[in-house]
Amino acid sequence: MFADVFYGVLIPFIGTTLGALCVFMMKRELSRTVESLLDGFAAGVMTAASVWSLLIPSIEQCAADMGQLAFIPAVTGFLLGVGLMMLLDRALPMPVNTEFSDKRLMLLAVTIHNIPEGMAVGAIYAGLICGATDITAAGAFALALGIAIQNLPEGAIISMPLHAAGTSRAKSFLVGTLSGAVEPAGALLTIAAASLIIPAMPYLLSFAAGAMIYVVTAELIPEMTDKAHPYSGIAAFAAGFAVMMSLDVALG
Numbered sequence: 001m002f003a004d005v006f007y008g009v010l011i012p013f014i015g016t017t018l019g020a021l022c023v024f025m026m027k028r029e030l031s032r033t034v035e036s037l038l039d040g041f042a043a044g045v046m047t048a049a050s051v052w053s054l055l056i057p058s059i060e061q062c063a064a065d066m067g068q069l070a071f072i073p074a075v076t077g078f079l080l081g082v083g084l085m086m087l088l089d090r091a092l093p094m095p096v097n098t099e100f101s102d103k104r105l106m107l108l109a110v111t112i113h114n115i116p117e118g119m120a121v122g123a124i125y126a127g128l129i130c131g132a133t134d135i136t137a138a139g140a141f142a143l144a145l146g147i148a149i150q151n152l153p154e155g156a157i158i159s160m161p162l163h164a165a166g167t168s169r170a171k172s173f174l175v176g177t178l179s180g181a182v183e184p185a186g187a188l189l190t191i192a193a194a195s196l197i198i199p200a201m202p203y204l205l206s207f208a209a210g211a212m213i214y215v216v217t218a219e220l221i222p223e224m225t226d227k228a229h230p231y232s233g234i235a236a237f238a239a240g241f242a243v244m245m246s247l248d249v250a251l252g
Helices: 002-020 032-069 071-091 103-129 137-164 169-178 182-196 198-223 232-250
Strands: none
Touching: 002 103, 002 137, 002 169, 002 182, 032 071, 032 103, 032 137, 032 198, 032 232, 071 103, 071 198, 103 137, 103 182, 103 198, 137 169, 137 198, 137 232, 182 198
């Protein structure tokens, strides 16, 4: 169990680090088609995970005590997750490409947006630790992997513009990597808090689902459509959704 949690918490951070590594290997940003495929697959995984690994467990944990009203904690947490992400976007819009004039603002935006993603990973692993019967290690891992895939372009859009502006490759890589460090920190804090307030678990799970769906609809879906290959992102979304759904059901 400890190993599952340890690696699961680190996976999204590893995704950011791999994206930041592009500064050593590429002269320009990731191709639009590659970004479209990555965004589409991550969107599919995160959408399926939000339903099967977060919302359904949230509802079923309340079913015994609340009966037909078991949806209330799930709806409440979900709307809070969406609302928080909307507030973050109003304060610091998420950059969607490397043509971003203020590199410090871009770094701050990406870093702050990573906090709810880390909380989502922490929430699902907290449910696993607390023994929620509808949360599996495979489902938690798949959610963390989906976020890691989504983090690949984010690491690149930090490190590569910094290097293009004159910062050394090593420093650009370090800054890009550190932008994802808040994710494992947020995950661990959520796990620690959940262990103290187990009754709030349904709200935490659905809150994480709301944050994930917001990321999918506001950031990934608009970016996954490549004009040169308009169906590649959609096909990748379907593949990611099918993979996550299959893992969660088959290994549940």
